Each structure stands twice: as C-alpha cells, then as structure tokens.
Amino acid sequence: MKPPRVLVFDVFGTVVDWYGSIAREVATAIPSVDAGAFALAWREGYRPAMQRVMSGELPWMTIDELHLLILRDVLARFGVGGLTEDEIVELNRAWHRLAPWDDTLEGMRRLKQRYMLCSLSNGNIGLLADMAKHAGLPWDCILSAEIFGKYKPHPDVYYGAARVFAVAPEEVLMVAAHQDDLAAARACGLQTAYVERPLEFGPEREKDVRDNGLNTWHVRDFIRLAEVLDA
Amino acid sequence: MKPPRVLVFDVFGTVVDWYGSIAREVATAIPSVDAGAFALAWREGYRPAMQRVMSGELPWMTIDELHLLILRDVLARFGVGGLTEDEIVELNRAWHRLAPWDDTLEGMRRLKQRYMLCSLSNGNIGLLADMAKHAGLPWDCILSAEIFGKYKPHPDVYYGAARVFAVAPEEVLMVAAHQDDLAAARACGLQTAYVERPLEFGPEREKDVRDNGLNTWHVRDFIRLAEVLDA
Numbered sequence: 001m002k003p004p005r006v007l008v009f010d011v012f013g014t015v016v017d018w019y020g021s022i023a024r025e026v027a028t029a030i031p032s033v034d035a036g037a038f039a040l041a042w043r044e045g046y047r048p049a050m051q052r053v054m055s056g057e058l059p060w061m062t063i064d065e066l067h068l069l070i071l072r073d074v075l076a077r078f079g080v081g082g083l084t085e086d087e088i089v090e091l092n093r094a095w096h097r098l099a100p101w102d103d104t105l106e107g108m109r110r111l112k113q114r115y116m117l118c119s120l121s122n123g124n125i126g127l128l129a130d131m132a133k134h135a136g137l138p139w140d141c142i143l144s145a146e147i148f149g150k151y152k153p154h155p156d157v158y159y160g161a162a163r164v165f166a167v168a169p170e171e172v173l174m175v176a177a178h179q180d181d182l183a184a185a186r187a188c189g190l191q192t193a194y195v196e197r198p199l200e201f202g203p204e205r206e207k208d209v210r211d212n213g214l215n216t217w218h219v220r221d222f223i224r225l226a227e228v229l230d231a
Numbered sequence: 232m233k234p235p236r237v238l239v240f241d242v243f244g245t246v247v248d249w250y251g252s253i254a255r256e257v258a259t260a261i262p263s264v265d266a267g268a269f270a271l272a273w274r275e276g277y278r279p280a281m282q283r284v285m286s287g288e289l290p291w292m293t294i295d296e297l298h299l300l301i302l303r304d305v306l307a308r309f310g311v312g313g314l315t316e317d318e319i320v321e322l323n324r325a326w327h328r329l330a331p332w333d334d335t336l337e338g339m340r341r342l343k344q345r346y347m348l349c350s351l352s353n354g355n356i357g358l359l360a361d362m363a364k365h366a367g368l369p370w371d372c373i374l375s376a377e378i379f380g381k382y383k384p385h386p387d388v389y390y391g392a393a394r395v396f397a398v399a400p401e402e403v404l405m406v407a408a409h410q411d412d413l414a415a416a417r418a419c420g421l422q423t424a425y426v427e428r429p430l431e432f433g434p435e436r437e438k439d440v441r442d443n444g445l446n447t448w449h450v451r452d453f454i455r456l457a458e459v460l461d462a
Contacts, residue, residue: 140363
C-alpha cells in the first residue's frame with residue numbers, strides 16, 4: 001500500500017467530542033433537563049434528517065438548518081418551553097464550539113507536517129470553519145458535503161475529495177470513528193483508518209470499538225495514527 | 232460602517248506575487264525565453280480563458296486546467312519545444328507554489344486574531360490548499376469559485392461567501408489589489424479594501440494604484456490593513 005497524499009477526516013465524534021460539548025452547553029442553557037439524554041436525542045435526529053434531504057423529501061439544507069429543525073423537536077419532546085428564539089438559535093450554535101479530544105491537536109500537528117489535512121464532514125463549511133477557529137484545529141483545507149451537494153455516505157463526497165486534489169482515490173486516507181463512513185470510503189477505493197472513540201456517546205452508552213479487520217489502519221487515537229503514518 | 236465579521240481575499244496578485252514566482256520558475260525551466268514576458272503572457276491568457284467558460288463555450292474547467300491550456304499556447308507562441316509532458320504539467324504547478332508578498336504573513340497573522348480569514352479566489356481548491364501549505368498562509372477557510380460553480384466577478388461568488396457564514400453581505404470585507412473585483416463585490420453589498428501592489432506585473436509594467444475613492448479602505452499593504460481594522 002502506497003502512503004496516502006491527502007488525509008480526510010470525519011469530524012463529529014472523530015475529531016471533536018460532540019457528546020461532552022453539547023451536554024455541557026445544554027446543562028448551562030436548560031438546567032432542568034438531563035443534559036446527556038438531551039445531547040443523545042439531538043444527535044439521534046441527525047441521520048433521519050439527512051436522509052429526508054437525500055431522499056428529496058426536504059430540499060438541500062445545511063447541517064446548521066437540520067440541527068435547528070431537530071432541536072425544536074427535541075425541546076418539545078423534553079417539555080422545554082420558555083426559550084426565546086435568540087436563545088434557541090444560540091444553543092444551536094453549540095455545534096460550532098465542540099471541543100477536540102485530548103489527543104486531537106497534538107496528533108493533527110504531527111500529521112500536518114507530512115500530509116495535507118482536510119475535514120470531510122457533513123457539517124457545513126461555516127460550522128466547520130467556526131469550530132476550527134474556536135478549537136484551534138489546524139486544517140489545511142475544509143472540505144464539506146456542502147461543496148459536493150451530497151451527504152456522506154454518498155460516493156460523490158469521497159470521490160470529490162480525490163478530485164479536488166487531482167489524486168487517485170487510493171491516495172486519499174479517510175479517518176473516522178464510524179465503520180459505516182469507512183465502508184463507504186473503501187467502496188470508492190480510499191484507504192481507511194478507524195479511530196477508537198469509546199466515549200463518543202458518553203460514559204453510559206457503550207460503543208463497540210473492536211477492530212473489524214477491514215480498514216488499512218485501526219488505531220486508538222490520533223497520536224497513534226501519526227506514529228503508524230510516520231508523521 | 233459596522234466592522235466586518237469575515238474577511239475574504241483575492242489571492243493572485245493580492246496575497247501572492249504571481250509575476251515574480253512564475254518568472255523565477257520559467258527562468259529555471261526554460262532558460263532560453265524572456266521569463267518576465269512569458270509570465271505576463273501566461274497570466275494574460277487567464278481572463279479570456281475564464282470568459283470562455285462563463286460564456287458556455289467551454290465546460291466548467293478548473294484554473295489548473297485553464298492554466299495548462301494557456302501554457303501550451305504560450306509555449307507555442309514563444310517557440311518553445313522539447314519539454315516533455317511531465318515537465319509541462321510540473322511547470323503548470325508553479326501556480327501552486329507562488330510566494331507571498333513581504334507583508335502578507337505578518338498582516339494575515341494579525342488579522343487572524345480578530346477576523347475569519349478566507350480566500351475568495353478563482354483558483355481551484357486544491358491549488359489554493361497547496362499554495363497555503365507551501366507559503367504558510369494561515370487561512371481559516373479556503374473559499375474558491377470552484378465551490379460556487381461561477382468565476383468572479385459573477386455575483387454568486389460574493390453572495391456565496393456571505394451565505395457560507397450566514398452573515399449579511401455588508402458583514403463581509405473583500406480585500407483585493409484589483410478594482411474590478413472590488414467593484415463587483417461592492418455591487419453585492421460587501422465592504423471593500425483595495426491593497427496597492429505596484430509590482431504586480433513586474434518592475435517594467437506600471438500599475439495604477441491610486442485611490443479611486445470608492446472603497447471602504449485603501450491601504451498600502453496587509454500591515455496597514457491590520458492597523459485600520461484594529462487587528
């Protein structure tokens with residue numbers, strides 16, 4: 001296997017800890033609810049909402065717009081009233097302020113010395129740029145489903161990343177903490193690296209992080225990824 | 232005038248010195264030609280080539296593809312034979328290696344402390360990402376005509392930058408060394424800053440860098456831009 005020329009990263013859960021960050025902001029904004037359960041419910045609405053876009057039931061909407069749609073629904077289901085429209089919109093921006101995992105910044109700094117580092121997220125460009133500035137993520141380039149007009153796991157997104165850099169799919173390495181994302185990337189010919197993020201869904205929900213033997217690399221965290229990639 | 236929230240930059244000539252960089256690479260690759268004249272001829276082919284795309288005569292092509300098209304034509308006009316296909320493709324990548332002006336990096340570092348810094352160039356994403364990595368340009372986000380499917384000065388590009396960040400056009404400041412780019416940005420409601428780059432076309436071709444009184448700011452360089460924007 002030749003070394004990759006471009007590394008593309010899933011972001012939510014892989015680079016940043018959405019559960020912990022969202023739960024913290026929810027706990028502050030709405031002290032009356034179970035913040036962890038609220039964070040999980042918000043995130044669970046994400047995939048069905050994207051599928052409504054990809055099926056054509058909804059027009060193209062950014063993740064910011066989908067997050068807001070889901071938030072209104074989750075607020076109703078949790079019986080939360082009394083937030084102003086401004087407060088709801090501000091809470092929705094919590095996704096722009098997600099915190100990196102402990103190893104993220106050091107791992108990225110090392111990998112950046114040797115490789116082109118890009119996001120490849122369903123998050124919209126503005127969200128990803130705000131998050132990078134807030135968290136100090138040293139991207140070389142922000143790539144988003146918004147650029148390709150399709151959400152992962154649509155092949156256009158993975159092929160699109162290779163096309164942007166005029167490289168073959170096998171010269172791109174997709175890094176993610178989600179096997180379905182990596183399976184779709186593999187089907188397009190990309191190299192893949194699975195990163196264990198056992199606490200992605202919080203301390204109370206177990207995540208299966210075992211090696212399924214299908215990826216180019218299976219690593220504990222970004223430091224280990226830098227090591228196996230000689231960065 | 233409210234302070235802007237996002238700064239978007241023209242790149243070729245504004246952030247980097249295409250004339251000097253291209254002339255240096257041409258002088259090395261093809262010692263027999265007048266490298267400055269060759270650089271000017273290559274750049275002069277750029278606008279007509281983009282217009283052929285925008286008129287529909289050519290399908291969407293990236294700037295890398297257009298640069299290659301023009302390069303073949305310029306090589307023929309300068310009577311240069313004997314380059315291999317690999318050498319031609321490598322010379323075309325000189326546009327990925329353009330050097331910043333002396334004030335660029337310090338100015339950007341200061342501006343980045345306070346503002347979101349994005350490219351807004353007709354250059355394709357891969358070219359701009361390679362250039363940023365090579366030159367150390369600290370973009371928060373790379374925006375390109377490639378994302379919007381139109382070349383500047385089409386309004387979709389300027390409005391697109393505002394839409395990406397969900398801000399009003401007047402909250403975006405376009406920075407450029409070209410009055411036509413700024414006029415188009417102004418027509419979309421953006422704030423504008425003209426940056427003098429008197430040597431854009433080399434030491435032998437004069438450039439009119441006088442203040443036309445139409446822009447929000449008129450500055451000598453990026454250091455002065457940081458000063459007037461309190462960064």
